[in-house]
Amino acid sequence: MDVVKLEKEFNKELEQSSNLDQLDTLYLKYFSKTNGLFTNLLKSLSNLSIEEKKKLGPVYNQLNSKLRNQIEESRKNAQQKEINDPLIDLTYPLPAKKTGALHPTTQLIREMNEFFRYYGFSVAEGPEIETEEYNFRKLNLPEGHPATDLQDTLYLNSKSGILLRTHTSSVESRILTDYKPPIRVVVPGPCFRNETPNSTNGSFFYQYQGVVVDKGITIQHLKSTLELFHKFLFGNDVVLRFRYKYYPEVSPGMGTDMRCKFCNGAGCPVCKYRGWIEILGSGMIHYNTLKLCGIDPEVYTGFAFGMGIERLVMQKFGIEDMRDLYEGGMVYL
Ligand SMILES: [Zn+2]
Numbered sequence: 656m657d658v659v660k661l662e663k664e665f666n667k668e669l670e671q672s673s674n675l676d677q678l679d680t681l682y683l684k685y686f687s688k689t690n691g692l693f694t695n696l697l698k699s700l701s702n703l704s705i706e707e708k709k710k711l712g713p714v715y716n717q718l719n720s721k722l723r724n725q726i727e728e729s730r731k732n733a734q735q736k737e738i739n740d741p742l743i744d745l746t747y748p749l750p751a752k753k754t755g756a757l758h759p760t761t762q763l764i765r766e767m768n769e770f771f772r773y774y775g776f777s778v779a780e781g782p783e784i785e786t787e788e789y790n791f792r793k794l795n796l797p798e799g800h801p802a803t804d805l806q807d808t809l810y811l812n813s814k815s816g817i818l819l820r821t822h823t824s825s826v827e828s829r830i831l832t833d834y835k836p837p838i839r840v841v842v843p844g845p846c847f848r849n850e851t852p853n854s855t856n857g858s859f860f861y862q863y864q865g866v867v868v869d870k871g872i873t874i875q876h877l878k879s880t881l882e883l884f885h886k887f888l889f890g891n892d893v894v895l896r897f898r899y900k901y902y903p904e905v906s907p908g909m910g911t912d913m914r915c916k917f918c919n920g921a922g923c924p925v926c927k928y929r930g931w932i933e934i935l936g937s938g939m940i941h942y943n944t945l946k947l948c949g950i951d952p953e954v955y956t957g958f959a960f961g962m963g964i965e966r967l968v969m970q971k972f973g974i975e976d977m978r979d980l981y982e983g984g985m986v987y988l
Pocket of ligand 1: 825915916918919920922925988
């Protein structure tokens with residue numbers, strides 16, 4: 656295209672462009688760095704001989720600034736027109752910005768709190784920096800107890816026994832120590848263990864603990880509570896399996912498995928071909944634990960259960976790698 660024809664074409668289009676959008680489109684058509692009509696013309700200069708360059712160069716440059724100024728001028732006019740337009744209200748509020756959502760872990764914790772509140776539980780919190788006394792001793796884990804080796808603990812000061820709590824059972828021992836039965840409480844919160852993070856374990860994770868202590872509490876109360884809870888989380892067709900399991904702070908201890916919803920028990924990668932998914936650990940609070948916390952085990956009994964929340968979040972939201980929950984990805988928010 657020659658220069659004269661291009662200018663003519665440009666002026667015609669400029670006349671037809673009355674608003675900012677149209678002017679921007681026009682600008683890109685002629686001056687886009689990659690494929691603008693005028694840009695291409697300027698580029699074509701490099702193919703010409705030195706004499707022709709000397710002759711045409713200044714003409715092109717002059718035209719370049721002329722056309723750009725014309726667009727700029729028209730933009731200003733269009734802007735002024737918009738400001739004066741009685742149909743455009745500049746005081747009108749902007750559309751709301753996207754503010755994100757609660758973290759999936761927080762969402763699930765709140766849902767679970769709702770459920771337990773309905774059944775008369777209080778929601779409690781406790782310190783994340785703990786003493787060995789509350790984190791281990793009062794939970795029937797005396798010094799040197801083999802179970803304390805099961806948990807690689809992060810100590811802030813190993814001499815004085817100050818540590819980052821390894822479970823929210825530490826709040827259980829605080830509540831049993833500080834309050835009189837009847838007690839009905841759930842404790843959500845972060846816990847810390849000295850573990851190398853992988854797709855299903857992290858050094859930082861959330862635990863959800865439940866504690867009930869009263870006269871006449873039996874394992875049947877525990878089972879029915881857990882059944883209701885699993886139905887609430889996973890639907891009425893959930894199938895549970897209770898089996899004996901050792902946890903030092905309870906006796907007897909009870910592991911709770913849910914039949915895998917993905918394969919209906921046949922075995923699949925989600926349940927590691929077991930057909931069942933372990934959801935939580937629970938049991939009747941150990942005689943010694945009650946005694947160590949100052950509650951008379953001859954009068955009161957109780958149960959406790961605890962579960963990792965991440966595993967539930969991953970099941971519920973279909974998240975495959977636990978680390979994704981804590982790496983600040985906006986996708987999850
Ligand atoms: Zn399965």
